[in-house]
Amino acid sequence: MKAEILTIGDELLRGEIVDSNKSFLSERLLDLDIETRFHTSVADDPEDMRDAFRRAAQRSDAVLVSGGLGPTRDDLTTQVLAHSFGRELRLDETALASIRRFFERLGREMSPNNASQAYFPEGAEVLPNPIGTAPGFMLDVGEALFFCLPGVPSELRRMMDEQVLPRLAERRAAGVAVRATLLRTFGIGESNLDHQLRDVALEGDVTIGFRTAFPDNYVRVRVRAASAAEAESKLEQVCGEIHKRLGPIVYGEGPETLEHVVGRLLLDAGRTVAVAESCTGGLLAERITSVPGASQYFAGGVVAYGNAAKTALLNVPAELLAAEGAVSEPVARAMAEGVRERFATDFGLATTGISGPTGATEATPLGTVYIAFARQGGSTHVDRFVFALDRVRHRTIASQIALDWVRRAILGAELAAPTLLRSKG
Numbered sequence: 001m002k003a004e005i006l007t008i009g010d011e012l013l014r015g016e017i018v019d020s021n022k023s024f025l026s027e028r029l030l031d032l033d034i035e036t037r038f039h040t041s042v043a044d045d046p047e048d049m050r051d052a053f054r055r056a057a058q059r060s061d062a063v064l065v066s067g068g069l070g071p072t073r074d075d076l077t078t079q080v081l082a083h084s085f086g087r088e089l090r091l092d093e094t095a096l097a098s099i100r101r102f103f104e105r106l107g108r109e110m111s112p113n114n115a116s117q118a119y120f121p122e123g124a125e126v127l128p129n130p131i132g133t134a135p136g137f138m139l140d141v142g143e144a145l146f147f148c149l150p151g152v153p154s155e156l157r158r159m160m161d162e163q164v165l166p167r168l169a170e171r172r173a174a175g176v177a178v179r180a181t182l183l184r185t186f187g188i189g190e191s192n193l194d195h196q197l198r199d200v201a202l203e204g205d206v207t208i209g210f211r212t213a214f215p216d217n218y219v220r221v222r223v224r225a226a227s228a229a230e231a232e233s234k235l236e237q238v239c240g241e242i243h244k245r246l247g248p249i250v251y252g253e254g255p256e257t258l259e260h261v262v263g264r265l266l267l268d269a270g271r272t273v274a275v276a277e278s279c280t281g282g283l284l285a286e287r288i289t290s291v292p293g294a295s296q297y298f299a300g301g302v303v304a305y306g307n308a309a310k311t312a313l314l315n316v317p318a319e320l321l322a323a324e325g326a327v328s329e330p331v332a333r334a335m336a337e338g339v340r341e342r343f344a345t346d347f348g349l350a351t352t353g354i355s356g357p358t359g360a361t362e363a364t365p366l367g368t369v370y371i372a373f374a375r376q377g378g379s380t381h382v383d384r385f386v387f388a389l390d391r392v393r394h395r396t397i398a399s400q401i402a403l404d405w406v407r408r409a410i411l412g413a414e415l416a417a418p419t420l421l422r423s424k425g
Contacts, residue, residue: 001172003029004038004060006052008067008077009151012041021066021156028160032168033178033224034062044074046083053084057144062168064160067151069134071113078137082121085141089119095126095135103135108157109218127163129155138167145171179231180222183242184252186404187416190217196245201238208238215400216258216394219250244293251404259287260405265410266297271407274343275301276314276335278326279369284399299343304335316339325364327352333380340374347409348374349402355394369398372404373415381405381415397407 005022013020019041026036038060042048049068056063068077075242077362082089103110127136127147132155139146148163149156154405187194190210201208201221209220221238225231243250252261266273275284285301298359302313307326310316316334324330332352340348353369360366367387374380385401387394406416 001032001034001061001168002059003034003036003039003062003064004056005036006040006042006056006063006065007151008042008044008049008065010043010074013043020153021151024153024157025064025066025160026166029062029064029168029223030220031178031180032165032172033176033222034168034172044068044076046076046080049076049080050084052079053146057141057146060144062248063144063146063162065146065148066156069117069136069148069150071111071116072394075116078119078121081139081146081148081208082373085121085139085342087121087123087139090122092118092120092126092135095120098128098135099133120212127159129159130162131155131158136163138164162422177225177228177231178222179225179228179235180220181235181239182254183219183221183239183245184247184256185217185219186215186251186258186260186400188217188246188249193217193219193246197242200241200245206234206238215397234273248408248416251407258400258403258407260291262406263288263291263294265295265407267293269408269410271347272297272299272343272345273347273349274299274339274345275402276339276348276350277303278305278310278335278351279355280351280395280399281305284349284351284402285396287399287403299345302339302342308408310335314342327354327368327370329370329382329384332372333374336372336374336380336382340376346376347406348372349406350374351398351402353394353398355391357391367392367394371398371401371405373402373409375409383415383417385417 005025006362007019007021022039029036040052042052044250065077068075096115098118099114100110114133117134121139124137124139127138132150132152136149136159149159184210190212193210197208205224207222211218221235223231223234225234251258277284282303288298304310304313307321313316314335315338316331320330320334332350335350336348350372351369354360354366356362356366365386367389369385370382372380372382387397408415
């Protein structure tokens, strides 16, 4: 089965918004072993839209259309698609009632033009939208099956999983089962990942792909087999071999982020953590608290950006700051130990560095960062890095390393520095 993703909207071609829907839809189609052969974007122009619809119907088996289902004058997808294949528009009373209930739940009056969203091409199957006003629909035009979805990402993603994928799965050829998963890694480059896994899964019914999503690298494993049980067994076997090869470099699977993994480990181990941040400016605390239930293991944090704050809030000696400078190993160590003691936690994390673009000296180049990890009753680990990165990514990678050290400490693994970055000292 060949698929095409077609996104509609003037704002896409003007570059006003990033078209994330294409990548999401293509990635989800891979779960059914459906290959996306074409990505197309067109403006809100009826002639261009008709041309795109007809081309897609000729060359693709499944066409996923995003956008143009709203109530305004430039939302033309339904009308143009119906006209392109000679279908009349029909009012769906159930859909209209659902739209009315949506506004009633919000305590708002429905505008008359919202009723246009309840009209669909003759022969279409309406796809309910549980969180928006625009229902989608499925339309069979002969050789191709069209799925029209709203352009709002949250609505599109839910409808893709609940409405589109089950219908496509029913139409897939029998006799082939496909299973896939995404392994998340941190601390190794994409090329080194490929090299370490060079002799894993070489048979034709198992494929391994690589993708970078800073600061991580992803390994996608996909297997095909004659039955679901065989596919799941083979997937488990291949993933087990990858875990064996890479060890703690693999930190998670599927949608689970590093902060979720760390939170789960802290909770299961009954450990607590506090953070002292300078160059990361609260990003580390924000990532930790983005996980529901973080209050059970996160005691608190201090953003000690200035030297006076480091002394007053973290008990970093003023003479140490004067002698060593704020961006130094002794100060990072004192910050981590100070915040751990202040909050009485098992672990204390600290970051201090120069994210740029100014502030560098000959002894402390731009991108320098010290990260410290203090443990109750144990030694404090400190490492120095120089990241030749912009300010945003510099802060991101520093917070990632700090979180990863917590994970490694609980797992009993070495507090290793990422091999893809330059470590100094």
